[in-house]
Amino acid sequence: MKLAYWMYAGPAHIGTLRVASSFKNVHAIMHAPLGDDYFNVMRSMLERERDFTPVTASIVDRHVLARGSQEKVVDNITRKDKEERPDLIVLTPTCTSSILQEDLQNFVDRASITSNSDVILADVNHYRVNELQAADRTLEQVIRYYLEKARRQGTLDQSITKEPSANIIGIFTLGFHNQHDYRELKRLLQDLNIKINKVIPEGGSVKDLQDLPKAWFNLVPYREVGLMTAIYLEKNFGMPYVSITPMGIVDIAECIRQIQKHVNNLVSNEKFNYEPYIDQQTRFVSQAAWFSRSIDCQNLTGKKAVVFGDATHAASITKILAREMGIRVSCTGTYCKHDSEWFKEQVQGFCDEILITDDHTKVGDMIARIEPSAIFGTQMERHIGKRLDIPCGVISSPVHIQNFPLGYRPFLGYEGTNQIADLVYNSFTLGMEDHLLEIFGGHDTKEVITKSLSTDTDLTWNYESQLELNKIPGFVRGKIKRNTEKFARQNNVTNITVDIMYAAKEALSA
Amino acid sequence: MSNKISETLTFECETGNYHTFCPISCVAWLYQKIEDSFFLVVGTKTCGYFLQNALGVMIFAEPRYAMAELEEGDISAQLNDYEELKRLCLQIKKDRNPSVIIWIGTCTTEIIKMDLEGMAPKLENELGIPIVVARANGLDYAFTQGEDTVLAAMAHRCPQQILLKNKKKIIQDSSIQKIFSFLSSEKKEERTNKYLENFKKNPPLVLFGSLPSTVASQLSLELKRQSVQVSGWLPSQRYTDLPSLGDQVYVCGVNPFLSRTATTLMRRRKCKLIGAPFPIGPDGTRAWIEKICSVFGIKTEGLEKREEQIWKNLKDYLDLIRGKSVFFMGDNLLEISLARFLIRCGMIVYEIGIPYLDKRYQAAELLFLQQTCKNMSIPMPRIVEKPDNYNQIQRMRELQPDLAITGMAHANPLEARGINTKWSVEFTFAQIHGFTNARDVLELVTRPLRRNNNLENLGWSDLTKK
Numbered sequence: 001m002k003l004a005y006w007m008y009a010g011p012a013h014i015g016t017l018r019v020a021s022s023f024k025n026v027h028a029i030m031h032a033p034l035g036d037d038y039f040n041v042m043r044s045m046l047e048r049e050r051d052f053t054p055v056t057a058s059i060v061d062r063h064v065l066a067r068g069s070q071e072k073v074v075d076n077i078t079r080k081d082k083e084e085r086p087d088l089i090v091l092t093p094t095c096t097s098s099i100l101q102e103d104l105q106n107f108v109d110r111a112s113i114t115s116n117s118d119v120i121l122a123d124v125n126h127y128r129v130n131e132l133q134a135a136d137r138t139l140e141q142v143i144r145y146y147l148e149k150a151r152r153q154g155t156l157d158q159s160i161t162k163e164p165s166a167n168i169i170g171i172f173t174l175g176f177h178n179q180h181d182y183r184e185l186k187r188l189l190q191d192l193n194i195k196i197n198k199v200i201p202e203g204g205s206v207k208d209l210q211d212l213p214k215a216w217f218n219l220v221p222y223r224e225v226g227l228m229t230a231i232y233l234e235k236n237f238g239m240p241y242v243s244i245t246p247m248g249i250v251d252i253a254e255c256i257r258q259i260q261k262h263v264n265n266l267v268s269n270e271k272f273n274y275e276p277y278i279d280q281q282t283r284f285v286s287q288a289a290w291f292s293r294s295i296d297c298q299n300l301t302g303k304k305a306v307v308f309g310d311a312t313h314a315a316s317i318t319k320i321l322a323r324e325m326g327i328r329v330s331c332t333g334t335y336c337k338h339d340s341e342w343f344k345e346q347v348q349g350f351c352d353e354i355l356i357t358d359d360h361t362k363v364g365d366m367i368a369r370i371e372p373s374a375i376f377g378t379q380m381e382r383h384i385g386k387r388l389d390i391p392c393g394v395i396s397s398p399v400h401i402q403n404f405p406l407g408y409r410p411f412l413g414y415e416g417t418n419q420i421a422d423l424v425y426n427s428f429t430l431g432m433e434d435h436l437l438e439i440f441g442g443h444d445t446k447e448v449i450t451k452s453l454s455t456d457t458d459l460t461w462n463y464e465s466q467l468e469l470n471k472i473p474g475f476v477r478g479k480i481k482r483n484t485e486k487f488a489r490q491n492n493v494t495n496i497t498v499d500i501m502y503a504a505k506e507a508l509s510a
Numbered sequence: 511m512s513n514k515i516s517e518t519l520t521f522e523c524e525t526g527n528y529h530t531f532c533p534i535s536c537v538a539w540l541y542q543k544i545e546d547s548f549f550l551v552v553g554t555k556t557c558g559y560f561l562q563n564a565l566g567v568m569i570f571a572e573p574r575y576a577m578a579e580l581e582e583g584d585i586s587a588q589l590n591d592y593e594e595l596k597r598l599c600l601q602i603k604k605d606r607n608p609s610v611i612i613w614i615g616t617c618t619t620e621i622i623k624m625d626l627e628g629m630a631p632k633l634e635n636e637l638g639i640p641i642v643v644a645r646a647n648g649l650d651y652a653f654t655q656g657e658d659t660v661l662a663a664m665a666h667r668c669p670q671q672i673l674l675k676n677k678k679k680i681i682q683d684s685s686i687q688k689i690f691s692f693l694s695s696e697k698k699e700e701r702t703n704k705y706l707e708n709f710k711k712n713p714p715l716v717l718f719g720s721l722p723s724t725v726a727s728q729l730s731l732e733l734k735r736q737s738v739q740v741s742g743w744l745p746s747q748r749y750t751d752l753p754s755l756g757d758q759v760y761v762c763g764v765n766p767f768l769s770r771t772a773t774t775l776m777r778r779r780k781c782k783l784i785g786a787p788f789p790i791g792p793d794g795t796r797a798w799i800e801k802i803c804s805v806f807g808i809k810t811e812g813l814e815k816r817e818e819q820i821w822k823n824l825k826d827y828l829d830l831i832r833g834k835s836v837f838f839m840g841d842n843l844l845e846i847s848l849a850r851f852l853i854r855c856g857m858i859v860y861e862i863g864i865p866y867l868d869k870r871y872q873a874a875e876l877l878f879l880q881q882t883c884k885n886m887s888i889p890m891p892r893i894v895e896k897p898d899n900y901n902q903i904q905r906m907r908e909l910q911p912d913l914a915i916t917g918m919a920h921a922n923p924l925e926a927r928g929i930n931t932k933w934s935v936e937f938t939f940a941q942i943h944g945f946t947n948a949r950d951v952l953e954l955v956t957r958p959l960r961r962n963n964n965l966e967n968l969g970w971s972d973l974t975k976k
Contacts (some may be wrong), residue, residue: 001594001603002579004558011555033648035532038560040919050926050974053919056900059526061649065621076527083900095554096617099585126554288707471757473724499735502728502946506823 006380008310008335008361008398013094013399014039015134016122017055019124019142019225020090022172022201027054027086027117029076031069031097031104034059046401047173056080060096068100073107074114076234087206088142095126119205120145132310133338135172139201140228143209147236147394150210158213158237164263164272165195168224169241171202176313176397177411178202184413185221188246191281192259192274200229213237217262218304221245221412223312223339238453240265246412247316248324248420249289281414288417291425292325306370308355308363308377309396311336313411315346317376317395321419322350327424327447330370331355333363360384374427379403391400459485461496468498483508519880521867521891526896529919530841530865531935532557532565533646533656534614537575538565539939543720546609546748548602549575552595553616573725574606580618587622592629601636608639610667610749612660615645617795619677625687640749642667652865654767654842654938657720661744661771664752664781668744671714671756703719712760712806714741716753716781718771719764721943722745728944729764730790736810744771755779761801765873766791769845769868778940785871787878790844791851792820820945823853827952830959834912837905840864841917842899842938846872848915849891850879851951852932860909863897871937913958928971930958 012029017039020028030036033485040053057440058069077089091108104121109414112119121139124134126174136320150156156184166189172183182202197215199203216242218233220226240262246255256274264271282289291297305327307318314334321327333355334343340356355366364384375385375392385392394403395411410416429473461469472480480501487504530564536555537549548783551557558577565573578598583589583811599611615626630641644663646656717740730740744761755761757780763772766788775781786801787794796817803810821828836852838845849859869876883890894902899920906914906929914924914931921931936954941947965971 001552001584001589002577002581002596003598004577005573006557006562006578007555010559013556013561034526034532034533034652035530035560035648036556036565037529037919040529041917042563044919044922050923052903052923056527060617061526065649096558096621099618099621127585130555176652419943467723468727471727498727498731502731506820506946506949 005240008223008358008360008378010131010398011095012124012126012129012131013092013122013132015090015131015136015139015225016090016124016177018131018173019135019138019201019283020088021054022203023142024089024205025054025084025086026058026088026090026204026206027080028090028092028093029073030055030057030094032057032060032072032092032094032142033059033096036094036096042175046399048306048403048404054084054086065100069102069107072133073104074111077107077111077119078115079110083104083118086117088120088293089115090138090142091119091121093124093126098126099467109191118145118149125449130338132336135225136228139169139172139225143212143229144232145208146209147212155305156210156213159198160216161195161214163195164193164266164418165197166213167212167218168199169218169220169229170222170224171199171203172225174397175222175225176310176395176399176403177409179410180408180410181221181416183408184410184415185219186248187415188252188256189219190276192256193272194259194263207296213239215239216266217241217259219259221312223315223342224310224336234383245312247313247416248320249282249286249297249414249417250323251319252413252417253282271386286414286417288324288421291421296425297325300425302328303323303374303428304328304330304370304372305376305377306330306367306372306381307332307351307395308334308375308381310334311343311346315398317342317420318347318350319378320417321424325421325424328352330372331366333357335368357464358470374424376424385423388452391427393423395423459488459494459496465496465498465501468501480505519893521869521893521895523895523953524901525899528840528863528865528897528899528902531653531917532560532648533651533653533659534561534590534616535564535653536646536656536660536677537561537612537614540612540657540745541574542854544610544745544747544749546750547574547612548606548608548610549612549614550578550598550602550722551575551614551616551626552578552580552619553614553625554580554618557616557618576602585618585622592633592859593626595629596633596636599633599639599641603637606785610640610642612642612663614656614660615643615647617647617649620645620649622651638666650759652841652843654765654844654942655770655866657765658768658770660775661718661720664745665718665771665774667749667874668752668779671754671759675813708835712808714736714754714759715739715802715806716742716744716759716761717756717764718744718761718775719768720745721764723779725914725941725947728946732789732795732799733802733946734743736799736808736813738799738802738806741901744775752834755781757781760784760805762786762798764798764870765844766847767874769871777877785874787850787875788847789943791854791951792817792850792945793882794875794878795943795945795948797874801874816945818947824949824952826857826972827949827956830956831952833858834959835860835909836955837902837909837911837914838864839899839902839914839920839934840894841934844934844937844942845908846875846879847914848937848951849881849940850875851948852955853879853882853886853888853891856886858910859891861902861905862891862893864893864895864903867895868894882918913955915955928972930962932958961972 017028020026037057037151043053058073093196108119108121122138171178198212211298218230220230220243233239242258244255246252259273260274282347305321307314311334318332322329329351331353332347332351335358360380367384375381376395378396378398400414458481484501484504527820534551541549613626626643632643632645642663644660646659648824746752759781761775761781762784772783776783783801787797789795789798835858837860845862845864849862914929915934916931918933921933924931940950942951
């Protein structure tokens, strides 16, 4: 057992559901007790989804505990098949169902006989993998299922497209700024004259998955999800993949050069040369290179920062801060413990120390010890920052609704570099302000004297009403006190009782 | 009585495929209510993830709750449950020093049959802190029923009322005087006497149900106006102040989801239950007070006028909702009382979805609903237990209600389809009890309608792709 207040990555089934509900016309059925369908709330609230989240639960209750699910799961699958006619139904185990050890595969086999939809069982172990690992696995599982199906049916066409083309793998629902990143990647590939073959799982149809091998290569923008799929496709179809995250000017260039290499392997005559494009974008389209040269950024030199997040974002931001902006990264870390080797290798030489943990109190202690000028982390670090009075830019999941902005805010690509520069710059106390604060010792040198608008002479609060007043939360207490006294004066009451307090509330709200 | 009801009210039961919060969410409001408590949820990452996301910012305010996260070793019994819980509870004792630790059992502890009830007394002895066990799991309960399981468990911990009588002298010296400790000693005595005098007017009355302390004192005050003295609340502000219970004690619920607590109070603590409608809405509040007074043989004074006054204050909101229709999808068991109030406000209720309906505990409320429908001459709504959200959405498509009261999972998709929604969860967290807060209920109900009055003519109410 572990005493825990907060976790960075969710349970495995969340990952499976995120992948399943990102595809078009795929329905997930959770084998779960009442209340475990909280995923629907998150998707509906955080992503502000207009459509009903295609996830339902086959409820595990007392009866199931006593007699097993029996027909229930199969019935629920066939019912959903009739109601929504999905292409695929993913039966999703949860932590509860995995202890029950029912033969879910058997239910899947039985249900697939009677339903028109394909039915698969998500193959994840709840006690061994987290949300991100589960998402990676589920995505690979779905792709494998459809490619093998196509191969069996002989519909698999392995010829590649005429023009250079790419699959983007790993954009999905509830991902940190994924929608914006997707738009930015589309633009980047378009600029490079590369067609987009398929984007999975977001908005993709499982029927089209057999066309995946038509692309020249796969682009996996995020470390956490998509890599397993890309490796599967490389092994079985010889498709190369690019897994350098195009975040920050240096890495975008590196990513584009890799793409160039793969594309040029397949063209015979006229080779592509992206170097002029990289140069043009770096120097004039993206403002980030110029920003790091400008005197604004000079003021950031040597300032201490701490970075924490998922492996992709924490590594990229660390490199951007250290390599592109001259900021001193005192500590960088990730909660992706399963990927710690890769992470360490990435940030080697760009930071003073590395912290691999999923315990937020350790992160908090580290920040308190280092006392950086700014933090770049998740929502948790933002709150740690609030407590320690250190500004924080949010760069990674887990996130709140404010991290699903309506405006265009990619982290990837050249527009992403601008966004990141803004985020970094705004997180540090602005340079000039910083100096002035230091010289004059703060904005407000005079102590603010708050005087209550009412005088205390003519009104008395009896002891019960005083008790009552003290029960009211501090931030509204003053207002309630003023309103009550106003009401008392209007009614020529001098002794304020609890009755008067509530009469005041009723009168005021009327 | 229940037979008579079923003649006219129709109850249906569907598949139970509906969305609601897990009952462990009750820790969110209970840890705030019971100031010296610590809630330990014994469960998995799934439970933790739910709490973390559902409670949002509260997580960051150093809450007095935590997960005892079960790992693979716990599930396969490679680790000793008792030793593990002892280790965690010792740490909690060291860090927070609470007056009580409440273990919340979850689905997982049910399935692996972890004997929390058996371990608690042993550990309680070793630790010197009371440990209360509540099984608030999704296998058996929905959302607010979590509070029911906690309060039912706590009812066992309330002191025996006989003891109170014997120790009256001591109590006079200590606990009651403690309340008035800031007064001079003369005044103190006067107060104490007055307090005890009031106490004699009616047999001890304990109200059960967790309410914000201001709402609790508003309700106590309403009763005091009818010279009914409330002797205690379950739960109280502090665990150490739990009310005394016994066969002389009358109890009355303030929330419709407390049927287990009511049963425990009656059967195990021999209390007398006053079955009344719940004090939600001015009509409900009046009926609730009247019922309590009638049990004590007290004639109410000025109650009618007070109700009238409150209705008058609500006029602007009533004009807004009169004749409009509502559909309750059902997820927090407040539905019957809210529907009854809204019908009295002049709304038409198409359907009352509800996770679970205890027809005995809610008998008075159901009867009141029936009467209200008759008085307002509107058809009786269908009551659907364990609803099926999919079917409900099909029904809603046909009925096109003016307002759907629904969980957050369906709110945005319904809004996109042009159906106004109000999150049902807000009724759980807002102050909705008593005369004083009637306006707050309507504030919630009318919000989507008022919002849409502003947006009505812009022509983009349906925002889905065909």
